[in-house]
Each structure stands twice: as C-alpha cells, then as structure tokens.
Amino acid sequence: MEKLKGKAWKVGNDIDTDVIIPARYLNTSDGDFLAAHCLEDLIPNVKEKITPGDILVAGKNFGCGSSREHAPIAIKYAGFSCVLAESYARIFYRNAINIGLPIIVAPEACREAIEGDVLEVDPTTGVIHNLAQSRSYQGEPFPPFMLEILESGGVIPFTAKKLKGKA
Amino acid sequence: MGMTIAEKILAAHAGLDEVKAGDLVNAKLDLVLANDITGPLAIKEFNKIGIDKVFDKDKIVLIPDHFAPAKDIASAQQCRDIKEFSQKHQLTHYYEIGRTGIEHCFLPEQGLVVPGDLVIGADSHTCTYGALGAFSTGVGSTDLAVGMALGENWFRVPETIKFILTGKPKNKWVGGKDYILYIIGKIGVDGAQYKAMEFTGEAIDALSVDGRMTMSNMAIEAGAKAGLIAADEKTIEYIKARAKRPWKIYESDPDAVYAQIIEIDVTDLEPQIAFPHLPSNTRPVSRSTHVKIDQSVIGSCTNGRIEDLRIAARVMQGKKVHPSIRTIVIPGTQEIYMQAVNEGLVQIFVEAGAVFSPPTCGPCLGGYMGILAKGERAISTTNRNFVGRMGHPESEVYLSSPAIAAASAVLGRIGSPGEVA
Ligand code: SF4
Numbered sequence: 001m002e003k004l005k006g007k008a009w010k011v012g013n014d015i016d017t018d019v020i021i022p023a024r025y026l027n028t029s030d031g032d033f034l035a036a037h038c039l040e041d042l043i044p045n046v047k048e049k050i051t052p053g054d055i056l057v058a059g060k061n062f063g064c065g066s067s068r069e070h071a072p073i074a075i076k077y078a079g080f081s082c083v084l085a086e087s088y089a090r091i092f093y094r095n096a097i098n099i100g101l102p103i104i105v106a107p108e109a110c111r112e113a114i115e116g117d118v119l120e121v122d123p124t125t126g127v128i129h130n131l132a133q134s135r136s137y138q139g140e141p142f143p144p145f146m147l148e149i150l151e152s153g154g155v156i157p158f159t160a161k162k163l164k165g166k167a
Numbered sequence: 168m169g170m171t172i173a174e175k176i177l178a179a180h181a182g183l184d185e186v187k188a189g190d191l192v193n194a195k196l197d198l199v200l201a202n203d204i205t206g207p208l209a210i211k212e213f214n215k216i217g218i219d220k221v222f223d224k225d226k227i228v229l230i231p232d233h234f235a236p237a238k239d240i241a242s243a244q245q246c247r248d249i250k251e252f253s254q255k256h257q258l259t260h261y262y263e264i265g266r267t268g269i270e271h272c273f274l275p276e277q278g279l280v281v282p283g284d285l286v287i288g289a290d291s292h293t294c295t296y297g298a299l300g301a302f303s304t305g306v307g308s309t310d311l312a313v314g315m316a317l318g319e320n321w322f323r324v325p326e327t328i329k330f331i332l333t334g335k336p337k338n339k340w341v342g343g344k345d346y347i348l349y350i351i352g353k354i355g356v357d358g359a360q361y362k363a364m365e366f367t368g369e370a371i372d373a374l375s376v377d378g379r380m381t382m383s384n385m386a387i388e389a390g391a392k393a394g395l396i397a398a399d400e401k402t403i404e405y406i407k408a409r410a411k412r413p414w415k416i417y418e419s420d421p422d423a424v425y426a427q428i429i430e431i432d433v434t435d436l437e438p439q440i441a442f443p444h445l446p447s448n449t450r451p452v453s454r455s456t457h458v459k460i461d462q463s464v465i466g467s468c469t470n471g472r473i474e475d476l477r478i479a480a481r482v483m484q485g486k487k488v489h490p491s492i493r494t495i496v497i498p499g500t501q502e503i504y505m506q507a508v509n510e511g512l513v514q515i516f517v518e519a520g521a522v523f524s525p526p527t528c529g530p531c532l533g534g535y536m537g538i539l540a541k542g543e544r545a546i547s548t549t550n551r552n553f554v555g556r557m558g559h560p561e562s563e564v565y566l567s568s569p570a571i572a573a574a575s576a577v578l579g580r581i582g583s584p585g586e587v588a
Contacts, residue, residue: 014357016554041554066291066532067293090361095310098310145321156312
C-alpha cells in the first residue's frame with residue numbers, strides 16, 4: 001500500500017460514535033452528507049478545515065459506542081487518509097478495515113504528536129514518521145489477511161474477488 | 168486445556184475441537200441481524216459483492232425499530248429499503264411495525280435466538296443474547312453484508328473476564344442494571360476491550376432472564392465483544408415456550424483460562440446512576456439526589472421488558488409525575504405492550520401523567536419521541552449517556568434502573584422509590 005502523508009488533527013480519549021457522527025444524521029448513509037457532519041460537536045466544519053490526506057490522531061478507545069459504520073465512512077469522506085489512536089473500540093476497528101480506511105494502533109506516536117505535525121504513515125509496515133519532530137514509531141502492523149482486505153479496498157471487493165476465484 | 172463458553176461456541180461453529188483466545192477463526196453463523204439504520208447500508212454493500220442470493224433466507228432478520236414508525240421521509244426510505252430487500256429475497260424474518268419492536272427485546276422473545284447460537288448483528292447491543300448462553304456480537308454493516316452473503320465471518324477468539332457476583336442485595340430495588348453499571352464504573356468503558364465478559368455467581372442465578380438480558384446488553388459499554396451467562400433452568404424455562412430450533416448449552420470448564428476474575432459482593436450495593444457523559448461515570452443514588460431533571464425515559468433494549476415496566480409501575484402506582492417533568496414509557500415489543508395493557512400497567516402510567524409510546528428506539532439514540540433541548544437533563548433506563556446522545560449537545564443523560572427512573576419522575580429530581588411517599 002502507498003504511504004500516507006498529512007497533518008495531524010488531535011482528539012482525546014473515548015471519542016464515541018455519537019460524537020463522530022450524531023444519530024440525528026443516520027437517516028441516510030450518503031458519504032458526503034455524513035462527512036459534512038463528521039465530528040461536528042467537536043471540530044465544526046471539519047471537512048472544510050482539513051486538507052485531504054490529513055491524519056486523525058486520537059487517544060484511547062477511539063470509536064466506542066454504536067456499531068454504526070457511518071462513523072468510519074464520515075471520517076473517510078471528510079478526507080482523512082487514516083486514523084492513528086492509542087487504542088480502538090472493537091467494532092469501529094473492524095468497520096474501518098472493512099471499508100478500506102487504514103487505522104493503526106500507535107500509542108507513543110499519538111501521545112507525542114502535536115496538532116499540525118506532518119506525519120508519514122506506512123500502512124503496510126505500521127511505521128510512522130513524525131516529520132515535524134524527526135521521530136519514528138512502530139505502530140502495530142496488520143495481520144496479513146487484514147492487509148489483504150485493505151489492499152483490496154475493503155472487505156466487499158475482497159470477498160467479491162474470493163468468490164470469483166472460487167467460481 | 169479447559170475452554171470458556173466463548174471459546175466453545177466459536178470452536179463448534181468453526182468446526183474445530185479446540186480454540187484458544189487470540190486464534191483467528193472463520194465461523195458459521197446461526198443468525199444475522201440488521202435494522203432500519205444499519206440494514207440499508209448493509210444491503211448497498213451486499214449488492215456490490217456480485218451474488219444474487221442470500222446464504223439462507225431463514226437466518227436473516229431485518230427489523231425496523233430505530234426511526235420506526237418512520238420519523239421523517241429519509242427514515243421512511245430506509246424502512247422501505249429493508250422491506251424491499253426482504254421481499255426480494257423472501258426473508259422469513261422481516262417484521263413490519265405493529266408486529267415487532269426493539270430488535271433485542273424481540274428476537275429472544277420470539278425464540279429466534281437460542282442457547283449455543285453464534286449471532287452477528289449490525290447493532291452494537293446484539294451482545295444482549297449472551298444472557299441466553301449464545302455468543303452474539305455487534306458488527307458493522309459491511310461485515311453484515313458478508314454475513315448475509317456467505318453465512319460466515321471471521322472472529323478473533325476473545326479472552327474472557329469472569330465476574331462472580333455473590334450475596335443478595337439488601338436494597339430490594341437493586342437489580343441487573345445496577346450490577347452492570349457498577350461493573351462498568353469499576354472497570355471503565357474500555358475495561359473489557361476486545362474481550363468477552365462472563366457473569367456468574369448466586370446474584371446472577373437469582374436474576375430473571377429479563378434482568379440478565381439487561382446485564383449482557385451493556386457488555387458493549389465496557390468495550391466487550393460479548394456478555395455471556397451460562398444457560399440454566401430459568402433460561403430453559405424461558406426458551407422452551409419460544410424456541411423455533413433445538414438449542415445447545417455450553418458451560419465453561421472448571422479449568423478454563425480467564426484473563427481476569429473479578430469478585431463482587433452485591434449485599435450492600437446501592438442503586439447506581441451513570442452521570443454524563445460516560446456509562447462508567449457511576450455514583451450511588453444517595454449521592455445523586457441533588458440532580459434536577461426535565462425528563463424520565465423508561466424503555467429501550469436495556470430496560471424495556473415486562474419486568475422493567477412492572478417495577479416502574481409499582482413505584483408510580485397512585486402517584487403523579489412531578490408537574491415540571493415529562494415521563495415517557497416505551498415497551499420493548501408489541502407483546503410487552505399487550506402484557507402491559509392486560510396487567511393494568513398502562514393505566515397506572517397514564518393516570519400518573521406519563522406518555523405511553525409504541526415500541527421504538529426513539530429517544531434512546533436521540534431519534535425522536537422525546538429529544539432534549541439545550542441544557543435539559545434526563546434520567547433514562549437506556550444504555551448510553553454520551554454527549555448529545557438524546558438531543559442537543561449541551562443536554563445531559565443520567566442512566567439508571569427503571570425503579571430509579573420512575574421514582575425520579577415523581578420526585579422531579581434523581582431519587583429512590585423509598586423517597587416517593
Ligand atoms: S434501544 Fe437504543 S441501544 Fe437499543 S437498539 Fe435501540 S437505539 Fe440501540
């Protein structure tokens with residue numbers, strides 16, 4: 001997979017899915033609409049503020065709460081290229097991989113990054129460079145099959161490919 | 168080496184004799200569930216896979232419950248999407264409103280889930296069925312799409328934390344909701360991250376199946392993948408009259424390996440309140456009585472079952488809702504609604520000045536039927552009190568049991584049934 005590069009946007013611990021995308025917007029699954037309301041009670045108009053490719057950097061238990069896939073979709077369509085966090089809630093983690101949004105567990109990199117630092121992330125190896133601070137970190141690499149899902153662009157293209165192979 | 172319930176159910180569905188925590192397995196699913204919010208997205212993804220049939224039309228359940236009866240045009244469309252998909256694929260278990268209710272109240276009640284099952288649902292509170300001794304867990308819509316297509320999915324076998332609840336509470340209003348809030352307060356909202364919780368001990372044995380479902384329901388609020396309770400005679404009694412399929416009972420081996428074992432004596436436990444904005448922010452009710460409220464909500468997949476309504480009615484019988492409070496009582500399903508009518512509970516609520524709603528998720532996720540204005544506070548028997556969960560980002564939700572929510576409705580502030588004269 002290609003390396004990702006962007007500015008860090010920092011959020012705290014226990015960012016829940018209601019904060020990522022409030023339920024009042026769940027009467028649709030349209031990516032652009034969801035992106036327009038992504039994190040709005042925390043960073044209003046995030047989609048306009050960030051440059052596509054920027055990186056969301058979070059604390060512990062990112063994405064806790066509901067199973068709504070609208071949450072990673074909102075983040076992806078807002079233009080974030082990936083998420084780094086100290087840890088994730090389980091369902092959110094699966095959902096992000098499934099829709100092809102790279103998300104990496106990297107406690108140290110997250111704690112030390114400052115808002116606005118330019119980061120370079122290699123999703124294949126989990127290596128993160130903080131270019132602003134000239135520091136490198138080893139995030140948790142993906143198990144091979146997850147990497148394969150990400151490389152296929154998500155679990156749907158991955159499954160479609162598998163089924164074709166069988167046919 | 169011994170195995171936990173979680174390991175046994177996953178092994179059985181993966182066709183393996185033994186699995187251990189940390190293993191990645193591909194396992195066959197007994198049931199796949201989605202609702203009017205997650206279903207449409209799952210259908211969109213399903214249609215991209217490039218197959219034209221679901222794996223088994225008897226094993227997929229689609230329920231309109233979150234924004235149903237439809238709260239607006241977009242929600243109506245989402246309800247329509249799942250209905251059309253159900254018709255196209257001739258799904259056995261699609262239910263229109265008026266014949267269903269909140270999914271996690273409805274599925275066990277209808278015997279669609281049985282002990283020993285492996286279930287995924289595109290809803291995080293799918294973990295509710297752990298109370299019946301089934302391994303059930305929440306997933307996203309895309310996982311669900313794959314589940315609908317293949318009838319299987321991958322799982323990382325979780326470690327298990329075992330909770331042993333001993334004693335008998337002295338306070339007669341203390342029950343499953345207080346146990347689980349207390350546990351979440353103790354271990355935190357990520358205290359069981361990626362793990363299964365297993366609830367055992369005499370206090371669990373003494374709970375009704377309804378009370379157990381309240382506990383398993385909120386396992387996700389500690390980050391858990393499942394909240395398991397081994398099936399016992401009460402479970403079988405409950406299941407016998409309802410089950411549409413044979414079931415299998417799994418129990419953890421005496422030498423099963425646990426990540427942690429936590430013992431809790433419930434003898435002196437007080438009713439628990441979770442303060443904004445995390446379910447782990449718990450305090451005993453006696454330290455919460457200063458909190459004035461605007462609304463009381465009794466319902467949801469956590470506490471919308473008949474036992475919950477009976478408890479709330481017992482507290483409110485012959486009383487009036489405080490003049491400045493709105494109280495909304497929401498039965499979990501049509502069957503519970505009917506029971507509440509037959510037992511005279513609806514009359515008690517309406518005479519007290521409460522609104523009695525049709526079954527729906529409604530205000531639990533800030534959908535409709537009781538949204539909070541800026542600065543308002545609610546006591547609620549639901550499961551999440553995140554920022555903006557029930558309405559305006561500056562509103563607040565306090566979580567409690569039905570007994571406390573009912574007493575607070577009468578008092579106009581958080582309080583106990585004992586204070587309701
Ligand atoms: S009642 Fe609340 S928590 Fe339960 S399924 Fe509905 S929205 Fe989710």
